[in-house]
Amino acid sequence: MKEMINWFSQKGLRQGIFWAILIYLISPLNDVLAKFLGDRLHPVEIAFFRFLFSALIVLIPMARSKKNLFKTKMQSMHLLRGTLGAIALGLCCFSVNIMPLAENTTILFSEALFMLPLAAIFLKEQISRVAIIATFIGFAGLIIMFRPKAENLNIMAIIPTIAAILFAIMNIMIKKMVDAKENALTMLFYFGLYTTILSGIIVPFFWTTPNSRELFLILLLGLGANLIQLFIFLAYRAASASAISPIRYSELPFAILFGFLFFGQIPDKIAIIGALLIISGTFIASCADKKTHSHSKNKIN
8 A cells, every 4th residue: 555655656658647647637637627617607606716726726735744835936937927827718718618528638738739838938948840741730629610611600719729738838837836836835826816806806797606516516616626636737747747648548439429328419520530630739749759858868978
């Protein structure tokens, strides 16, 4: 038993993959909860409660800690991340209620495509030609998800696309904060605090009093949101981001499965083609990125 517990706290690719799979299992389950809640509650209210319960849940381990986890030297970074998170997750709560789960998840995959130029600008990472070409392939798939030649242009696809851009920016920020040794609980708390405050400013305009069933689902949503962030931190600490990035594609089968089981949704041909291009582009780009970093290390050594 002790050896098993020690395994989870160790660094390594297997541990990183384990935490990553949990991330991409819980994420579509949270989408299912948000979709159920969206039958009666406004997306702004769903987002507000998600943030509120996230902040309240993390207070328990913070209060028990012997360290002062409320103290931080990165307050401005927490505020910016909370602002972007409030907008991004608000958009996700809206898009999951107007689009099939699989399509919404596929478009959010484009986050990895936006990560490449952002990593080059803010993290000074080099991008290979193969990665650039692969990124264009991925963006071609994203354009297909908008269905430009279909009778009805899927303009609503812009909503998860904007969310994907914001998530990419937030991932850059998380990487910088983790590298700066910021505590995971501190990051969770301030993210929940600032997103709750920001969404709380406008939630009165969209308020519907939730019933007991909805409050239970909201509690699960907040718990799931915290687990996703915690598992992201654990995955990044166990293995490199580039090593575990291909695991994120496991989210799509989960989304397709849950979409079918709970809502009877089946992806059409356009959605499948778009998904294949986006996944191919992001996968090739990540593989090319690994080779570039490996080649650079060999040169230095």
